[in-house]
Amino acid sequence: xxxxxxxxxALLLAGLALTxxxxxxxxxxxxxxxxxxxxxGYGPSGGYDLFGRMMARHLGRHIPGQPSIVVQNMPGAGSxxxxxxxxxxxxxDGTVFGIFARDMPLLAVLGINRAATFDPRKFTWLGSASDFxxxxxxxxxxxxxxxxSIEDARRAGGPPLLLGSTAQGASGSDVxxxxxxxxxxxxxxxxxxxxxxxxxxxxxxxxVNGRTVDLSSMKSFRPAWMAPNGGMxxxxxxxxxxxxxEFPEVPTARELARNDDARTLIEFAELSYRISRPFxxxxxxxxxxxxxxxxxxxxxxxxxxxxxxxxxxxxxLSPIDSRAVLDTIDRIAAAPPNVLDYLRRxxxxxxxx
Numbered sequence: 500x501x502x503x504x505x506x507x508x509a510l511l512l513a514g515l516a517l518t519x520x521x522x523x524x525x526x527x528x529x530x531x532x533x534x535x536x537x538x539x540g541y542g543p544s545g546g547y548d549l550f551g552r553m554m555a556r557h558l559g560r561h562i563p564g565q566p567s568i569v570v571q572n573m574p575g576a577g578s579x580x581x582x583x584x585x586x587x588x589x590x591x592d593g594t595v596f597g598i599f600a601r602d603m604p605l606l607a608v609l610g611i612n613r614a615a616t617f618d619p620r621k622f623t624w625l626g627s628a629s630d631f632x633x634x635x636x637x638x639x640x641x642x643x644x645x646x647x648s649i650e651d652a653r654r655a656g657g658p659p660l661l662l663g664s665t666a667q668g669a670s671g672s673d674v675x676x677x678x679x680x681x682x683x684x685x686x687x688x689x690x691x692x693x694x695x696x697x698x699x700x701x702x703x704x705x706x707v708n709g710r711t712v713d714l715s716s717m718k719s720f721r722p723a724w725m726a727p728n729g730g731m732x733x734x735x736x737x738x739x740x741x742x743x744x745e746f747p748e749v750p751t752a753r754e755l756a757r758n759d760d761a762r763t764l765i766e767f768a769e770l771s772y773r774i775s776r777p778f779x780x781x782x783x784x785x786x787x788x789x790x791x792x793x794x795x796x797x798x799x800x801x802x803x804x805x806x807x808x809x810x811x812x813x814x815x816l817s818p819i820d821s822r823a824v825l826d827t828i829d830r831i832a833a834a835p836p837n838v839l840d841y842l843r844r845x846x847x848x849x850x851x852x
Contacts, residue, residue, distance in 0.1 A: 526791045529593070530564030538571050538585060538597030540578025541665075544696025546716035548572065549812060550628055550776045551598045557805040561795035574694050577666035578603065579614060586617035589781045593788030596625060596780035601771045602673055604828045609839060611847050619828050621782040623789045624821040625796040628776035629715075634815045635743040636674060636772065637717070638662075638684075638735045639724060640709030641702065649734045649750065652684045659687040663698040663707040666690060671698065673846055674711050674737055677768050680845040681761040682735070682752060696720070702731075713775075714743065715815040722813075737765075738772035767838050773819070773827045793821050 537558075539551040548570075555568040573581040578599035589595040604619035606612055640646070645658035652660060664671035672690060679686040689707050692698045699721055701707050709731070717724055724731040725745075733749045736742065742751055752769075756762035780792060799805050800818040809816050 524563055526787050527563035529788065530562055530566040530791075533564070533566040533594060535559070535562075535566050535568045536571050536595045537568050538573050538581050538589070538595065540573060540575075540581030540597065540599035542574040542694035542696060543572050544699075544720070545694050546713055546719065546814075547578070547598050547600070547695075547776070549716075549719060549814065553805070553808055553812065553814070554598070554628070554778065554799065556808070557802055558795055558799050561798040561802070563791055573597075576614065577672065579606070579612070579666065583614070583616050585779065585781050586622065591781045591783045593780065593784045593792060596623075596778060596792065598776065598778050601627075601775050601777060603777075604774065605673075605768075605771045605831055608828070608832050609843050609846065611843050620825065623780040623782060623784040623792070624824040625778040625780065625793050626818055626820045627774040627824055628778070628800070628818050629815055630817045630819045630823075631738055631772040631775040631815075632817045634772075634775065635714040635739050635746065636711060636737040637714055637733045637746070637749070638675075638678065638709065638711050638737070639702075639717070639731050639733055641705065642730050642732060643705070644708040646685075646734075647732075649684070649755065652686075652734055653682065654685070657685055659685045660709060661687050661689055661707045663692050663701045663710050664688050664690050665692050665694065665698070671695075671711055674768070676846055677765065677842075678711075678735065678737070678752060681757075681764055682755045683757065684735070711737070713815075714745070715813065718813040738769045764838060764841060767831075767834050768842065770827060770831050774824050777824060796820075 537551055537555045539548050541547045552570050555570050559566050559568050573584060581597055582599045582603045585597050607615045607617055607619050640660060644660060646652040646660060651657060662675050666672060672688060675686045675688055678684045692701060698710050702710055723729045733746055735752055735755060736746055736749050737752045739751045742749060752765045753762055756765055778796060797818065797820055800816060
């Protein structure tokens with residue numbers, strides 16, 4: 500049995516523990532009461548905007564201090580404008596982050612656009628909401644397009660497929676060029692559309708014959724395109740090692756490759772899809788805040804409310820963390836020089852097709 504003195508000491512220590520101030524959390528203290536900005540590199544439509552706005556609605560609950568988050572759209576040059584701004588202009592204190600085109604790291608590694616003034620390895624990567632494992636990138640054309648099959652589209656001397664796109668560095672421009680030059684598909688790009696929503700409208704109005712598009716985005720924004728009488732058909736699918744279960748009759752780009760060199764090039768270009776919905780903050784964010792954002796990014800992908808909303812919006816989620824994003828960028832940069840050189844050539848020559 501304890502002595503009276505020992506009991507008094509124990510009670511005194513317990514009282515001190517109860518009255519001592521809680522240990523300060525500098526990250527929570529910094530974020531508490533703040534409003535963060537999530538920059539979307541496209542206009543208020545399309546898959547990137549949808550992912551960005553959904554992230555803004557849920558991520559704050561998982562950041563210490565539970566800040567609010569607002570979305571700022573910054574369209575331009577296939578999200579290159581927003582990517583450069585995040586890298587060079589945005590505050591580096593952990594109050595700003597963004598989502599931009601999956602092809603931006605590849606664009607920088609290739610060095611084919613002087614306007615790309617960023618080093619993709621130096622961003623404070625949060626992760627990617629999708630590694631594309633359950634998605635597909637489809638070449639979709641109208642039923643009244645001049646070609647009715649992949650064989651028609653590859654026939655020499657036939658009319659070209661007019662495809663809408665935004666700008667160099669975005670998938671809607673660079674993948675069609677790759678398909679044209681490696682598979683022999685007769686494609687002509689109509690560039691300059693502001694965002695994905697504008698391209699959807701251009702296809703619907705018949706301004707262009709079609710576009711390349713994520714299956715997940717098509718489900719969210721043009722589900723009628725997938726209907727048997729929807730007036731659209733798929734000719735090929737990209738970023739797939741095997742055919743997507745929902746398009747078992749549509750060949751992959753790898754299947755259509757005419758030789759091993761073309762197949763190697765296609766497989767390399769498909770690496771960008773592993774970081775299909777990339778989120779990043781500017782370089783040099785303080786380490787503790789960077790870790791808090793990275794942890795919150797992965798935690799939100801286990802949040803029931805976030806997952807329920809993604810299911811309602813028919814968004815494909817297969818998240819990867821910041822380390823996996825950097826590993827993918829390193830794999831892109833480590834490609835054989837001949838692969839990089841060839842890709843540079845085909846993506847800088849003959850844009851008009």
